[in-house]
Amino acid sequence: TQLLEQSPQFLSIQEGENLTVYCNSSSVFSSLQWYRQEPGEGPVLLVTVVTGGEVKKLKRLTFQFGDARKDSSLHITAAQPGDTGLYLCAGARWTGANNLFFGTGTRLTVIP
Amino acid sequence: DTGVSQNPRHKITKRGQNVTFRCDPISEHNRLYWYRQTLGQGPEFLTYFQNEAQLEKSRLLSDRFSAERPKGSFSTLEIQRTEQGDSAMYLCASSLGSSDGGIQYFGAGTRLSVL
Numbered sequence: 001t002q003l004l005e006q007s008p009q010f011l012s013i014q015e016g017e018n019l020t021v022y023c024n025s026s027s028v029f030s031s032l033q034w035y036r037q038e039p040g041e042g043p044v045l046l047v048t049v050v051t052g053g054e055v056k057k058l059k060r061l062t063f064q065f066g067d068a069r070k071d072s073s074l075h076i077t078a079a080q081p082g083d084t085g086l087y088l089c090a091g092a093r094w095t096g097a098n099n100l101f102f103g104t105g106t107r108l109t110v111i112p
Numbered sequence: 113d114t115g116v117s118q119n120p121r122h123k124i125t126k127r128g129q130n131v132t133f134r135c136d137p138i139s140e141h142n143r144l145y146w147y148r149q150t151l152g153q154g155p156e157f158l159t160y161f162q163n164e165a166q167l168e169k170s171r172l173l174s175d176r177f178s179a180e181r182p183k184g185s186f187s188t189l190e191i192q193r194t195e196q197g198d199s200a201m202y203l204c205a206s207s208l209g210s211s212d213g214g215i216q217y218f219g220a221g222t223r224l225s226v227l
Contacts, residue, residue, distance in 0.1 A: 004154075033215070042116070042203050042218035043155070088154050098168050099145065100216060102154030 003027055004089055004103035012109040016078050021106045023072045023089035030095045032065055032072045037086040037105075046074075079110045116219035118204050124225045125194055132190045133222045137206030144187050145216060146179055147203040148172065155203055161187060162209070194226045 004025045013019055023032070031050040035043035047056050049065035049072065056063045060083075062075040072089055086107050090100040117136040125131050137144050142163050147155035158177070160168040163184035173179075176194075181187040191198055201223050205216040 035218075040220070040223070042118075042205075042220045045215060045217065048215060090154070098143075098160040099157035099170075100155075102147075102156070105152070105154050 003101040004091055006087075006089060006103040006106050008106060009104065010107050010109075012111065013079055015080060015110055015112050019076050019079060019108070021074045021076075021087055021108070023074075023103050025070050025091065027091075027093070028069050029091035029093060029101075030069070030097070032069075032089060032091045033100070034063055034072070034074055035088045035090060037088060039086075043088055043090075076108075079108075081110045081112050084108055084110050116204055116206050116217055118202075118219035118222050120222055121220065122223045122225075124227065126227050127196060128193055130190065130192045131194055131224065132188055133202055133204075133224075135187045135189070135204030135206075135219060137185070137187070137204070138217060139185075141206035141208055141217075142184070143207045143209050144181055145205040145207075146187070146189050147205065149201040149203055149221070150199075158189075191224075194224075196226045199224055199226045 007022050033048045034046045037043040047063045052069045053067045054065045060077045064073045086105050088105050089103040119134045123131055144161045146158040148158055149155040157170050158173050159179050161181040164181050176192045179189045201221040203218055203221045205218045207216045
């Protein structure tokens with residue numbers, strides 16, 4: 001049973017389009033992290049959100065943590081081919097938790 | 113700081129053989145984690161060390177799996193009598209603990225294929 005469900009599972013868009021990836025759970029998390037993973041590589045951390053309602057921006061990427069700390073979203077503006085990859089959300093159930101619960105992943109392909 | 117290093121990157125073995133993977137964490141990190149990732153899925157937690165002590169093990173870690181971190185630095189994950197279902201990417205991560213929010217930094221993984 002996955003604690004975190006991501007949608008969509010697959011997304012293929014044209015360069016320049018905007019997209020949003022969702023990460024949902026019925027459980028509360030103390031923090032939530034977003035990673036991007038390239039084929040054959042480990043996940044690379046993009047951002048950590050810790051406060052309900054928090055919004056963080058990294059260039060064209062906007063991350064939001066839900067008010068109830070049960071969900072999160074990742075919005076990419078003007079997608080580029082370099083954004084192609086597997087996007088994973090991961091949550092820590094409490095501060096200093098020893099393991100992360102990962103979502104099911106969203107595989108994004110940006111077509112030039 | 114060279115990040116988390118895992119060796120080998122790829123391992124192909126026959127069913128029934130034993131395999132061992134190594135993880136070298138970021139040098140000042142006292143916490144080390146092992147995860148397993150199957151194709152099309154997110155990583156799943158296997159086990160966690162704080163220094164040399166193995167403090168938590170997932171139910172996914174069957175008795176054929178054993179992990180060690182003898183001096184609180186590098187760690188090894190051994191799988192005995194491998195089965196085809198063990199084929200996966202094995203990821204190692206390390207962190208400073210709660211002092212930096214518990215952010216985990218991942219290695220590139222070891223991809224295991226059991227024939």
